[in-house]
Amino acid sequence: MAIKVxxxxxxxxxxxxxITAISDIPTVKTEAKNHDKSVYSKATTTVAMDYGELSLxxxxxxxxxxxxxxxxxxxxxxxxxxxxxxxxxxxxxxxxNWSDELEYYINAFRSHADTGxxxxxxxxxxxxxxxxxxxxxxxxxxxxALPYFFMDPRESSDVNLLLEALIVNAELDxxxxxx
Amino acid sequence: xxxxxxxxxxxxxxDVIKKQVRLIATRTQHGWQYTGEGIDGDVVxxxxxxxxxxxxxxxxxxxxxxxxxELVLEYPIRIMKFMELLQxxxxxxxxxxxxxxAELMKDKSAHETVLLCNQKLVRFKSDNGKVYLENGDEHDLxxxxxxxxxxxxxxxxxxxxxxxxxxxxxxxxxxxxWNLARKxxxxxxxxxxxxxxxxxxxxxxxxxxxxxxxxxxxATLYSKQSISIREAAKICRLxxxxxxxxxxxxxxxxxxxxxxxxxxxxxxxxTELQNKQTxxxxxxxxxxxxxxxxxx
Numbered sequence: 001m002a003i004k005v006x007x008x009x010x011x012x013x014x015x016x017x018x019i020t021a022i023s024d025i026p027t028v029k030t031e032a033k034n035h036d037k038s039v040y041s042k043a044t045t046t047v048a049m050d051y052g053e054l055s056l057x058x059x060x061x062x063x064x065x066x067x068x069x070x071x072x073x074x075x076x077x078x079x080x081x082x083x084x085x086x087x088x089x090x091x092x093x094x095x096x097n098w099s100d101e102l103e104y105y106i107n108a109f110r111s112h113a114d115t116g117x118x119x120x121x122x123x124x125x126x127x128x129x130x131x132x133x134x135x136x137x138x139x140x141x142x143x144x145a146l147p148y149f150f151m152d153p154r155e156s157s158d159v160n161l162l163l164e165a166l167i168v169n170a171e172l173d174x175x176x177x178x179x
Numbered sequence: 180x181x182x183x184x185x186x187x188x189x190x191x192x193x194d195v196i197k198k199q200v201r202l203i204a205t206r207t208q209h210g211w212q213y214t215g216e217g218i219d220g221d222v223v224x225x226x227x228x229x230x231x232x233x234x235x236x237x238x239x240x241x242x243x244x245x246x247x248x249e250l251v252l253e254y255p256i257r258i259m260k261f262m263e264l265l266q267x268x269x270x271x272x273x274x275x276x277x278x279x280x281a282e283l284m285k286d287k288s289a290h291e292t293v294l295l296c297n298q299k300l301v302r303f304k305s306d307n308g309k310v311y312l313e314n315g316d317e318h319d320l321x322x323x324x325x326x327x328x329x330x331x332x333x334x335x336x337x338x339x340x341x342x343x344x345x346x347x348x349x350x351x352x353x354x355x356x357w358n359l360a361r362k363x364x365x366x367x368x369x370x371x372x373x374x375x376x377x378x379x380x381x382x383x384x385x386x387x388x389x390x391x392x393x394x395x396x397x398a399t400l401y402s403k404q405s406i407s408i409r410e411a412a413k414i415c416r417l418x419x420x421x422x423x424x425x426x427x428x429x430x431x432x433x434x435x436x437x438x439x440x441x442x443x444x445x446x447x448x449x450t451e452l453q454n455k456q457t458x459x460x461x462x463x464x465x466x467x468x469x470x471x472x473x474x475x
Contacts, residue, residue, distance in 0.1 A: 003457060056460040116403040129308070132384065139381035140435070145402035147382050160465050161386065167462050168399045174455060175414055176404075 004063035005166060006081045007050070008109060009090035010101045011069035014123050014153030016050045018090060019064045021156045022163070023052025030068075049080060077108060086117030086166040090153060094124040099134050106144065113144055115173075119165040120148035121158070181365060182326050183213050183265075184220030186229055196224065196256070203262045210365035211265060214326045219297060221328045222268055224252070235328055236268045275366040276324050277359035277431040279332035284308070284352050293338045297326040300338065302346060310355050311346035320348055321358045353432050357388035360428035367423035376405035376441035377426055383434040393417055397425055405439045 007015040020027045030048035050066030065080050067073070081087060087109050091098045102120070112118040125131050128150055139145050147165045151158035183200055185193055193216070200213040214220055218231045224238050231237055236250060244251040250268060252260060283292060284305045291304040300313040301323060312320035324332070350358075360367075371377075379401040385394050397415045400406060406414075408422045415422070430436050 003461070054461075054464055056457065056464055058456065058460045060457050060460065062461055062464075116399065136381045136433070143380070145379045145381050147399065147402065149386055164395070164462075164465050165399065167458060167465060168396050169403070170458055171462070172396065172400055172403065172414070174458070 002061055002063055004065055004084045005163065006084050006087045007064065007066040007090060008077070008081075008087045008105055009069060010092070010095075010105075012095075013069060013090040013092050013101075014121075015066040015069065015090055018088070018121070018153035018159045018162075019050050019052040019066050021154055022054065022159045023064055024055045025053045027052045049076070071104075074108065081109060081112070084112075084117075085170055086119070087112045088119055088121060088159075088162045088166070090121045090123060092123050093131050094126065099138065102138060103142075106142070106146075113146060116146070116169045117166060118146055119162045119169075120146055121151045121153065121162050122148055123151060123153055125150045181211050181222070182220040182328070183211055183222045183224065184215060184217040184235075185213075186216060186218055186223055186225040187227070188216070188224070199256060199258050199261055202258060203265060206262060207265050207365075210363075214297075217298070219295075219327060219331065222265065235331070238264060238268070274329035275360065275363045275427075275431075276327065276329050276332065277356045277363060277428070279329040280310070280324065280352075280359065281356055281431055283332055283334065284310075292334050293340050294327075294332060294336055295338055296323040296332075299323040300340075300344065302344075308352040309349050310352060312348045313344055314347050316348050317350050320350055321355065321362075324355070324359060325362060351387075353384070354388050356431045357383075357428045360431040361389065361424045363427060364420045364424055367427040368420065371408060371423045371426055373409050373419060374407050376407055376439050377401065378405040378437050378439055379429060380435035380437055383429050383432060388428075388432070393421075394425065397422065401426075401429075401436075405437070405441055407441055410441075 007018055009015055016027065016029060028051040030050070049068060050064075052064035052066075054062040054064065056062065062085075065084075067077050067080055089102070089105050089109070091101055091105075095101070106113045106118070109118060120135075122131055122135075131150070135148050149158070149161055149165075151162065153159060183196075185196055188196065197213045200211055204211045217223070218225075218229060219235055222236050222238055223229070223231050224240050226239070226241055228239070229237065238250040238252055240252045240254050240256065242254055244253065250264060252264060280303070283303055290306055291302055293300055293302045295301075299315065299319070301320065302311040302313075304311065310320065312323065315323070379398070382402055383398055385391070385398050393415055397411060397417065400411055400414060408419055408426070411417075412419045412422045426436050
């Protein structure tokens with residue numbers, strides 16, 4: 001049975017890069033010219049979704065979906081996320097509004113956040129103490145102790161650590177169900 | 180873990196003390212460890228009155244020890260007497276090396292404090308949250324602090340340093356606190372209840388502090404739901420003590436732990452998966468990456 005993981009987060013957070021870093025196949029991208037440079041000043045952005053795959057030894061595949069980060073595509077997010085193992089939320093901490101984005105995406109993928117099936121990858125962190133304090137305050141306010149890691153989406157080991165967190169959560173779900 | 184040192188004993192006598200401490204260690208409320216000859220253990224066994232490191236307790240040992248002393252042991256040491264004495268002089272439960280260091284570093288306006296820990300100079304620099312050792316690596320630094328009585332880790336014992344020293348290793352405060360607390364089995368045993376439910380309020384930075392798959396699993400479990408130490412140990416295949424020191428370490432590192440009623444977990448969509456084996460294959464695929472990046 002095929003399983004999937006969704007990469008979520010705002011435009012420019014590194015979703016396409018992260019999928020490309022671990023995918024066994026060339027990432028299927030839907031990049032188009034970015035006309036919304038007020039949000040993020042990069043040349044292109046994903047307009048439909050990204051797709052990558054991890055091939056498992058038993059012949060199954062883990063599908064890696066990257067959602068389009070622009071909020072006007074939010075109608076498509078629950079459709080992509082349905083039936084997934086969980087979501088990997090990527091955030092660019094060099095953006096001043098990253099903590100607002102954190103709150104927005106957690107609310108958008110609340111069913112994953114509430115079951116621990118969400119892990120947060122924090123990209124471009126310059127002051128880890130400051131970011132940790134913000135994350136801790138957020139956890140206290142929202143009563144959500146979601147795993148978060150400082151990472152670089154270009155590094156496959158960093159992206160796999162996020163994936164590992166989702167696998168551990170899924171394994172625990174199975175163990176707790178057996179209890 | 181609390182330390183016992185001897186002072187002025189012959190090698191064959193030290194061998195006997197070591198063996199006796201090993202036997203006693205598991206039978207007392209706190210963990211005890213023999214850490215060699217010296218004057219800076221939590222307890223120092225000595226044949227005569229000696230000036231000790233602040234915070235250390237002197238136990239006079241001899242065939243006819245001075246009975247006016249508070250703590251005495253007849254030589255040869257009888258194991259039951261030794262155990263009774265350790266119970267009697269077990270340090271106050273409110274002290275642990277980790278909490279003592281946290282307390283020392285709390286005042287961020289203080290620039291630095293240099294202390295003598297197990298014969299090594301350690302520099303606690305609170306403005307940048309780093310701790311330095313004069314000579315040795317990260318492990319030596321942790322070891323030096325662990326072998327110092329918690330009560331001696333205080334600004335009062337500051338060593339004035341006039342010349343400029345070269346510090347050979349450095350560790351972040353949080354990583355140091357984590358490593359100290361994970362070894363304080365005796366302290367953790369006193370403060371955490373086996374059957375009470377606990378839940379983490381925020382995520383501990385274990386990928387930096389202790390990148391270990393079992394601890395990763397434990398952190399994920401405690402982030403998901405309130406669960407007892409006994410149950411968590413069973414699920415994660417760890418000892419109860421390891422779970423206790425994990426919670427103690429979280430607490431010391433500022434990751435709040437909430438005591439609450441044990442709750443049932445909110446299970447995710449993975450339970451709908453027909454083939455559980457797929458997760459095993461997925462882990463196999465990922466673990467190779469985890470191994471590369473985290474040395475397991």
